Amino acid sequence: MSPDEIKELRKSLSCTAKELAAALGLEQKTVMAWEQGELFPTKQFVDRMNALREKGPSAIPRKSKGTNPIKTLADPQLWELFRKLAAHKKLRDDVAKLAANYSDPSEED
Secondary structure (H helix, E strand, O other): OOHHHHHHHHHHHOOOHHHHHHHHOOOHHHHHHHHOOOOOOOHHHHHHHHHHHHHOHHHOOOOOOOOOHHHHHOOHHHHHHHHHHHHOHHHHHHHHHHHOOOOOHHHOO
16 A cells, blocks of 8 residues: 555545554554655555445544533433432442443543
């Protein structure tokens, strides 16, 4: 895959080099080196990029640009979850175990 083909892939996927790298499990500098012709992707990565192309832009995981806290608090589904959590101890315990695997959004960037 040529540098121009990689640039075209990013364009068709509407993603940054950083997002493409994350989707491929690489560092951004590797994708940038491919685009500059300093390095070339192995067949494994060419195949993975072709699979991403077939899936389209939705195949690229994107980090949220941030959420509007007021809009989130106005969501009726959120309040339904709160009511269920408040009413069911087992559900609270299960959610607490699951939540331990996630970072606290107030501590991010």
